């Protein structure tokens with residue numbers, strides 16, 4: 473039996489306000505840094521997203537076995553947190569988490585003096601963290617082309633190291649805005665750092681407890697942008713988003729300007745209305761990999777040809793997102809192919825009225841990226857509960873905006 477949701481929209485007209493979930497990326501940085509700061513920090517607007525709630529529970533847990541489930545930030549940030557604070561823990565996660573690499577982070581922490589062993593395959597969780605005997609090493613070379621989460625994890629613990637830390641980033645810097653978000657949050661809690669060229673320097677210093685209000689999630693906003701692009705008429709306000717955001721996924725504003733959505737910044741959030749869409753576009757997702765699925769699904773539905781680069785990290789996220797997208801757009805009559813190394817092209821056809829049922833591969837973003845297509849025709853999405861990772865109220869919010877959402881098991 474597979475849980476399935478059938479979604480349709482009777483009018484195709486979207487009007488109203490959406491209260492988005494708060495950013496899980498900001499929340500999880502704030503929670504780690506607040507724990508390192510000690511004292512009484514006040515974190516406001518932590519969302520119900522499982523990734524956020526999970527970290528909150530785990531930071532309070534005395535258990536020696538820690539299950540990071542499918543949350544990349546939780547796995548990577550806690551590895552550095554437990555290692556540098558000298559806690560004995562076994563860190564594990566879902567089957568998929570144990571296929572997501574962590575070697576770059578583990579080796580960096582080992583160089584700093586952490587005792588970490590692999591309990592399964594070398595380079596992957598589960599991990600056993602046993603002790604910390606500081607080597608006093610200050611300068612580390614770290615690859616930055618696999619996941620920025622390793623860099624963020626190291627940066628957040630860096631102020632605790634007696635000599636601070638100087639990271640030399642090697643290779644392409646993927647997901648760079650997430651590194652900048654980490655530095656911004658560190659600064660909010662009183663820790664200064666310098667990012668010049670490929671070098672990030674963090675002196676030894678103390679964090680200060682602080683109040684921090686998490687912004688709404690720009691990645692979650694991207695699905696509403698897609699809905700506005702596909703709607704017959706739309707006037708939608710997404711609450712709690714700011715023009716001066718820490719989140720790199722604010723790039724959706726510029727992407728969607730070309731794909732049919734006008735953004736107006738207002739004090740309460742962003743107001744989205746429809747505009748003309750281009751028929752052929754090219755985007756680099758190196759800075760905003762979580763937006764790629766939104767764009768692929770929208771372009772497949774709208775018959776927009778798109779060339780994409782910067783998708784390398786998609787293969788090691790909640791699922792192999794390239795493969796998942798290739799399979800799902802094929803069902804829509806579109807093709808997604810790597811034409812030359814690193815350059816993907818999607819050739820769409822205009823959507824036919826054939827029945828569409830999308831699989832989600834235990835990936836919240838597969839569900840949310842394809843859901844907007846329900847504005848064109850009724851669709852089905854399998855395992856709809858995957859959205860709990862970042863946006864648990866996603867289906868309820870669709871209903872509030874006039875979608876019909878029916879659950880079944882087939």
Ligand SMILES: O=C(O)C1=C[C@@H](OP(=O)(O)O)[C@@H](O)[C@H](O)C1
Pocket residue numbers: 496497498545618619620621624646647650761762785
């Ligand atoms: O640091 C973060 O909060 C994140 C960084 C990105 O991962 P990578 O750095 O692995 O690309 C992003 O895809 C993920 O959803 C959240």
Ligand SMILES: C=C(OP(=O)(O)O)C(=O)O
Pocket residue numbers: 542543544545546762789790837862
């Ligand atoms: C990749 C993601 O999350 P994480 O790496 O934190 O599991 C995501 O939310 O799209």
